[in-house]
Amino acid sequence: MGVNAFPRPGARRFTGRLRQALAAATVGVVGVVTALTVSQPASAAASTLAEGAAQHGRYFGVAIAANRLNDSVYANIANREFNSVTAENEMKIDATEPQPGQFNFYQADQIFNWARQRGKQVRGHTLAWHSQQPQWMQNLSGQALRQAMINHIQGVMAHYRGQIPIWDVVNEAFEDGNSGRRRDSNLQRTGDDWIEVAFRTARQADPSAKLCYNDYNIENWNAAKTQAVYNMVRDFKARGVPIDCVGFQSHFNSGNPYPSNFRTTLQQFAALGVDVEITELDIEGAPPQTYANVIRDCLAVPRCTGITVWGVRDSDSWRSYQNPLLFDGNGNKKQAYYAVLDALNENVPGTPPTSPSPSQPPVSPPPGGGGSGQIRGVGSGRCLDVPNGNTADGTRVQLWDCHSGSNQQWTYTSSGEIRIFGNKCLDAGGSGNGAIIQIYSCWGGNNQKWRLNSDGTIVGVQSGLCLDAVGGGTGNGTQLQLYSCWGGNNQKWTWTW
Numbered sequence: 001m002g003v004n005a006f007p008r009p010g011a012r013r014f015t016g017r018l019r020q021a022l023a024a025a026t027v028g029v030v031g032v033v034t035a036l037t038v039s040q041p042a043s044a045a046a047s048t049l050a051e052g053a054a055q056h057g058r059y060f061g062v063a064i065a066a067n068r069l070n071d072s073v074y075a076n077i078a079n080r081e082f083n084s085v086t087a088e089n090e091m092k093i094d095a096t097e098p099q100p101g102q103f104n105f106y107q108a109d110q111i112f113n114w115a116r117q118r119g120k121q122v123r124g125h126t127l128a129w130h131s132q133q134p135q136w137m138q139n140l141s142g143q144a145l146r147q148a149m150i151n152h153i154q155g156v157m158a159h160y161r162g163q164i165p166i167w168d169v170v171n172e173a174f175e176d177g178n179s180g181r182r183r184d185s186n187l188q189r190t191g192d193d194w195i196e197v198a199f200r201t202a203r204q205a206d207p208s209a210k211l212c213y214n215d216y217n218i219e220n221w222n223a224a225k226t227q228a229v230y231n232m233v234r235d236f237k238a239r240g241v242p243i244d245c246v247g248f249q250s251h252f253n254s255g256n257p258y259p260s261n262f263r264t265t266l267q268q269f270a271a272l273g274v275d276v277e278i279t280e281l282d283i284e285g286a287p288p289q290t291y292a293n294v295i296r297d298c299l300a301v302p303r304c305t306g307i308t309v310w311g312v313r314d315s316d317s318w319r320s321y322q323n324p325l326l327f328d329g330n331g332n333k334k335q336a337y338y339a340v341l342d343a344l345n346e347n348v349p350g351t352p353p354t355s356p357s358p359s360q361p362p363v364s365p366p367p368g369g370g371g372s373g374q375i376r377g378v379g380s381g382r383c384l385d386v387p388n389g390n391t392a393d394g395t396r397v398q399l400w401d402c403h404s405g406s407n408q409q410w411t412y413t414s415s416g417e418i419r420i421f422g423n424k425c426l427d428a429g430g431s432g433n434g435a436i437i438q439i440y441s442c443w444g445g446n447n448q449k450w451r452l453n454s455d456g457t458i459v460g461v462q463s464g465l466c467l468d469a470v471g472g473g474t475g476n477g478t479q480l481q482l483y484s485c486w487g488g489n490n491q492k493w494t495w496t497w
Contacts, residue, residue: 465482
């Protein structure tokens with residue numbers, strides 16, 4: 001552990017212990033340039049963190065623990081404020097494979113099901129890590145350990161294939177300090193290519209998932225550790241190693257303060273062709289201005305797709321004695337919460353056009369709605385399809401070979417609904433990246449209203465996100481989701497009338 005490194009949120013979150021604490025608590029975090037006073041809630045366009053982030057095509061997530069979901073205050077905050085969920089410990093190696101080849105997803109599925117039932121995306125965390133390995137894995141080395149890592153990635157991703165859109169594939173592989181070296185872990189000792197192997201294995205296990213490298217103390221662009229991770233990502237992209245994103249944990253404290261060049265770091269990584277995400281945010285003392293700065297940094301970088309705070313309330317935090325979160329131990333919103341909401345309500349992108357260009361008639365239905373026809377994916381050539389003509393609420397929509405059946409005949413109404421079977425609406429089961437697309441009885445909600453744009457995109461009114469074929473898939477059975485608009489052909493559609 002480097003001089004400026006804060007203890008990593010690993011097993012300590014699971015056991016409730018911290019291996020070490022700071023000698024003294026500090027009032028705030030170094031790096032705050034100006035003071036911010038927030039005396040009352042902002043008069044905001046969005047009233048929750050998830051809504052605020054969705055205005056910018058981002059998600060706002062939280063790390064939760066299965067054993068706290070029976071706490072009504074905890075669960076209500078998590079449900080109300082966030083549209084993405086990360087399991088604190090329940091998807092880590094020791095939890096999911098306690099014995100070699102014997103997987104246990106009981107607690108992981110508790111979190112997964114809780115989130116999906118409420119229309120939230122789930123971030124998978126984490127598949128390959130030197131910490132929180134079960135004892136049997138700790139006893140392995142060399143090729144046996146390498147194969148155990150491969151088997152674990154395959155087993156976990158097979159269980160959630162097509163259902164978890166983002167995975168932290170490798171976690172914390174670089175050592176702290178100024179060396180820029182890989183961490184001397186048992187996984188590293190299996191060979192320098194172990195990270196590459198992990199990513200290639202993950203891509204094969206679930207081609208639709210976004211694959212991330214996740215680490216802490218890599219927010220400062222000038223840090224040796226940051227540069228080492230950057231060089232690895234650049235090398236991977238140059239050689240075609242499947243890496244899609246980098247996660248910045250952002251555990252800021254007096255020893256590792258928020259750096260003024262964090263935005264530069266995000267921009268530099270994004271320029272390599274990967275998404276960037278803030279994955280485990282907490283800030284010692286929860287200074288409002290610092291929290292707001294972090295949010296603005298993400299919003300300023302188009303490929304910064306979301307933010308996750310590591311815990312719901314201060315009392316739930318792995319470093320609760322530092323009060324680092326947006327809600328106090330009683331579940332009350334803190335000043336930092338209002339600063340974050342204010343930042344999310346700044347510079348909200350303008351409303352996309354409500355009607356497409358007349359120069360592209362295949363893109364849109366007849367003016368004013370009416371008429372029925374197929375919605376065909378530009379990238380796939382396949383049509384939006386309700387499997388087997390199932391009319392039950394919650395039936396997932398898919399891509400399928402186009403035909404004349406009623407389960408592919410969609411009607412765009414004057415109110416912005418996309419209907420099928422007369423009384424069922426194309427429905428977003430959430431407002432963040434990865435939210436499922438299903439049919440549901442029409443009720444007039446904004447999650448059932450869509451804007452049709454001249455570039456062929458179909459954008460959810462509630463979320464501001466695009467109708468997206470998962471993973472860029474083109475085959476029969478590919479499911480649909482909401483995802484940040486980026487211009488790909490898996491987000492473009494034509495209408496046939």
